[in-house]
Amino acid sequence: MNRREPIEYANASPQVRAVFDDIKRSRNVEDVNNFWKYMAHDPATLERTWTSVKEIMSPGALSPLVKEMLYVAVSATNGCGYCIASHGAAARKAGMTEAMFGELMAVVGMANETNRLANGYRVPIDAAFDR
Amino acid sequence: MNRREPIEYANASPQVRAVFDDIKRSRNVEDVNNFWKYMAHDPATLERTWTSVKEIMSPGALSPLVKEMLYVAVSATNGCGYCIASHGAAARKAGMTEAMFGELMAVVGMANETNRLANGYRVPIDAAFDR
Amino acid sequence: MNRREPIEYANASPQVRAVFDDIKRSRNVEDVNNFWKYMAHDPATLERTWTSVKEIMSPGALSPLVKEMLYVAVSATNGCGYCIASHGAAARKAGMTEAMFGELMAVVGMANETNRLANGYRVPIDAAFDR
Amino acid sequence: MNRREPIEYANASPQVRAVFDDIKRSRNVEDVNNFWKYMAHDPATLERTWTSVKEIMSPGALSPLVKEMLYVAVSATNGCGYCIASHGAAARKAGMTEAMFGELMAVVGMANETNRLANGYRVPIDAAFDR
Amino acid sequence: MNRREPIEYANASPQVRAVFDDIKRSRNVEDVNNFWKYMAHDPATLERTWTSVKEIMSPGALSPLVKEMLYVAVSATNGCGYCIASHGAAARKAGMTEAMFGELMAVVGMANETNRLANGYRVPIDAAFDR
Amino acid sequence: MNRREPIEYANASPQVRAVFDDIKRSRNVEDVNNFWKYMAHDPATLERTWTSVKEIMSPGALSPLVKEMLYVAVSATNGCGYCIASHGAAARKAGMTEAMFGELMAVVGMANETNRLANGYRVPIDAAFDR
Numbered sequence: 001m002n003r004r005e006p007i008e009y010a011n012a013s014p015q016v017r018a019v020f021d022d023i024k025r026s027r028n029v030e031d032v033n034n035f036w037k038y039m040a041h042d043p044a045t046l047e048r049t050w051t052s053v054k055e056i057m058s059p060g061a062l063s064p065l066v067k068e069m070l071y072v073a074v075s076a077t078n079g080c081g082y083c084i085a086s087h088g089a090a091a092r093k094a095g096m097t098e099a100m101f102g103e104l105m106a107v108v109g110m111a112n113e114t115n116r117l118a119n120g121y122r123v124p125i126d127a128a129f130d131r
Numbered sequence: 132m133n134r135r136e137p138i139e140y141a142n143a144s145p146q147v148r149a150v151f152d153d154i155k156r157s158r159n160v161e162d163v164n165n166f167w168k169y170m171a172h173d174p175a176t177l178e179r180t181w182t183s184v185k186e187i188m189s190p191g192a193l194s195p196l197v198k199e200m201l202y203v204a205v206s207a208t209n210g211c212g213y214c215i216a217s218h219g220a221a222a223r224k225a226g227m228t229e230a231m232f233g234e235l236m237a238v239v240g241m242a243n244e245t246n247r248l249a250n251g252y253r254v255p256i257d258a259a260f261d262r
Numbered sequence: 263m264n265r266r267e268p269i270e271y272a273n274a275s276p277q278v279r280a281v282f283d284d285i286k287r288s289r290n291v292e293d294v295n296n297f298w299k300y301m302a303h304d305p306a307t308l309e310r311t312w313t314s315v316k317e318i319m320s321p322g323a324l325s326p327l328v329k330e331m332l333y334v335a336v337s338a339t340n341g342c343g344y345c346i347a348s349h350g351a352a353a354r355k356a357g358m359t360e361a362m363f364g365e366l367m368a369v370v371g372m373a374n375e376t377n378r379l380a381n382g383y384r385v386p387i388d389a390a391f392d393r
Numbered sequence: 394m395n396r397r398e399p400i401e402y403a404n405a406s407p408q409v410r411a412v413f414d415d416i417k418r419s420r421n422v423e424d425v426n427n428f429w430k431y432m433a434h435d436p437a438t439l440e441r442t443w444t445s446v447k448e449i450m451s452p453g454a455l456s457p458l459v460k461e462m463l464y465v466a467v468s469a470t471n472g473c474g475y476c477i478a479s480h481g482a483a484a485r486k487a488g489m490t491e492a493m494f495g496e497l498m499a500v501v502g503m504a505n506e507t508n509r510l511a512n513g514y515r516v517p518i519d520a521a522f523d524r
Numbered sequence: 525m526n527r528r529e530p531i532e533y534a535n536a537s538p539q540v541r542a543v544f545d546d547i548k549r550s551r552n553v554e555d556v557n558n559f560w561k562y563m564a565h566d567p568a569t570l571e572r573t574w575t576s577v578k579e580i581m582s583p584g585a586l587s588p589l590v591k592e593m594l595y596v597a598v599s600a601t602n603g604c605g606y607c608i609a610s611h612g613a614a615a616r617k618a619g620m621t622e623a624m625f626g627e628l629m630a631v632v633g634m635a636n637e638t639n640r641l642a643n644g645y646r647v648p649i650d651a652a653f654d655r
Numbered sequence: 656m657n658r659r660e661p662i663e664y665a666n667a668s669p670q671v672r673a674v675f676d677d678i679k680r681s682r683n684v685e686d687v688n689n690f691w692k693y694m695a696h697d698p699a700t701l702e703r704t705w706t707s708v709k710e711i712m713s714p715g716a717l718s719p720l721v722k723e724m725l726y727v728a729v730s731a732t733n734g735c736g737y738c739i740a741s742h743g744a745a746a747r748k749a750g751m752t753e754a755m756f757g758e759l760m761a762v763v764g765m766a767n768e769t770n771r772l773a774n775g776y777r778v779p780i781d782a783a784f785d786r
Contacts, residue, residue, distance in 0.1 A: 045367065052441055076775035078341060110202075115206055115734070124213075128220070172753065232396075237437070248370075339467050361453070385475050509629070609784040
């Protein structure tokens with residue numbers, strides 16, 4: 001199979017289909033998104049990544065909404081276009097309003113700015129924080 | 132004043148003192164942390180940065196706790212040691228438990244991983260996300 | 263010449279042509295790829311970059327295959343789309359199979375994850391490693 | 394337990410000890426390194442990360458040596474001091490000579506340079522690479 | 525209004541129009557560029573960002589030309605396609621010639637290379653620089 | 656020679672000494688800084704890097720002062736502590752005042768902020784900039 005093409009369910013191996021089935025069931029969607037169809041070129045990575053994502057993104061001390069917003073914050077910082085789009089959609093599905101997205105991006109922008117100010121001025125860590 | 136030393140209140144200009152006073156009042160702290168004492172070498176940046184941080188980090192559609200966690204997520208992604216320490220402390224003050232920190236870091240780690248998988252496999256954005 | 267257009271051999275100066283000729287001879291290709299055609303807008307950078315790339319990527323203690331995979335690892339980490347595509351192609355030409363690419367990306371993803379976990383938890387360097 | 398201190402085996406929960414035991418057995422070492430002692434503050438992340446690292450870093454289509462060098466390449470690109478030190482040590486244990494390290498760093502440096510040249514000149518992907 | 529569409533002047537609120545008017549007046553342009561039309565989805569961020577950009581990018585100890593070139597250097601390092609294009613255009617409008625752009629990119633490339641060499645070799649800061 | 660120690664002139668090979676001599680002569684300094692003493696562990700990289708740095712950082716369409724400031728901007732963005740310190744010192748030697756440094760950092764901070772806003776809002780490039 002050409003690695004530049006997504007692997008669709010119809011052409012997938014049983015191992016890949018089992019992961020796709022679990023994604024569809026867990027997320028209650030009719031089809032998996034492109035990320036998983038490309039990961040399917042490496043079934044070991046597909047399975048390990050899905051197992052980890054499923055465990056990490058499920059409700060815990062943090063809500064799925066907060067977790068998706070953290071995902072967007074990291075993805076915008078790294079400039080990953082695919083991840084901004086897919087986790088932005090997931091965050092909205094989990095309840096992120098446009099006002100929340102606006103504030104999320106404002107924090108991300110400011111954090112990226114002050115990270116560099118702290119670097120450039122070589123600010124030493126306060127004793128109070130170093131615990 | 133030596134730029135490699137923090138500017139303490141006692142040695143600060145009236146313009147810098149006014150910002151320090153507002154930070155102490157707004158955050159109910161006895162002293163500002165090192166970041167501000169170094170920014171004080173450039174009063175215009177000190178004032179503008181504090182005004183922006185104050186506006187952005189105040190409660191809105193997102194709580195201060197969520198905003199501080201987003202700040203930590205960006206800082207850990209960028210590897211800014213000072214910012215991880217200072218905003219980690221702020222997040223804890225705002226209510227972040229160790230369990231929440233653990234999940235926050237798990238999401239940050241996973242997002243940084245899948246950002247690179249999406250890049251490396253050159254995954255195209257699903258039509259459903261491109262809206 | 264419009265800097266947004268590649269400089270083709272037919273329109274290139276003798277200095278640029280000499281570099282293009284050396285690239286084609288060294289790599290045994292009929293034409294240079296876009297990177298070089300854009301670098302040609304700055305002949306000094308073109309010449310210096312090619313000289314360095316040629317020296318660095320030639321066989322030594324590491325094989326050309328390993329070197330191209332390292333290039334892909336950096337490019338996926340930085341999210342450079344052009345570089346992922348061009349050095350992915352070079353790595354495949356040098357013998358990278360799809361199984362190798364899958365493992366390469368798995369390592370790149372995991373390294374990007376644990377880099378952030380180490381940052382966020384502020385893990386101190388073990389004495390044993392600090393030598 | 395203070396999250397700014399490593400969790401030593403003597404103070405670890407049975408779940409954490411089980412992971413530490415597996416790391417020691419798999420790597421044939423007497424003690425785990427700091428990374429794992431800090432991850433132990435979040436046993437779920439400790440266990441998931443170790444399981445993934447163990448699977449990803451074991452011999453496959455790529456040798457452990459090549460995998461460790463890829464890890465160093467990513468860590469140097471991200472500037473993760475801990476990871477450069479720990480995976481540098483692992484790479485040397487797996488057989489990386491100083492000559493190999495020198496070439497590895499030369500490739501990492503050059504890739505980081507050309508990634509930015511490709512970005513800055515906005516080089517479009519060659520049709521031949523876009524497959 | 526659909527957040528994936530730019531907000532044009534005709535459809536903008538009075539608060540947004542006031543910012544757009546100030547941008548057009550300050551820059552002597554007939555229309556604002558896309559960045560501002562998207563920021564308009566969050567009027568608070570639009571206003572704060574424009575106020576900061578206007579203050580920071582105006583002539584001071586550094587000329588607008590040098591400031592725009594610094595902006596391009598950061599944007600190329602981060603791989604922000606939009607920012608490379610828009611601030612590249614602004615730098616050219618402020619007087620950047622193609623020769624200057626060539627040297628700017630050469631420095632950016634080299635700095636990204638040596639940043640990683642310094643990281644990878646774990647070079648300690650010289651006492652003479654630590655002041 | 657232990658790779659974690661700098662290579663001093665007294666212990667250097669003739670090839671390394673020749674590079675050190677040229678650095679000292681070109682920069683009119685009595686000793687080279689740590690970066691070069693660590694690069695000396697890989698004489699090929701030492702020589703190639705110095706040749707490139709010397710060519711790139713010499714006066715041209717941009718002054719050495721502007722070039723050093725661009726270097727600082729990249730280094731602060733990447734968070735390379737060594738590079739911020741060494742090129743900050745070089746920029747000051749070339750004439751950068753504290754006011755200039757303040758403005759430089761203000762631009763770097765703002766660029767890092769707006770890079771992420773442009774990413775997160777997925778702003779399309781204006782037709783006017785795409786030339």
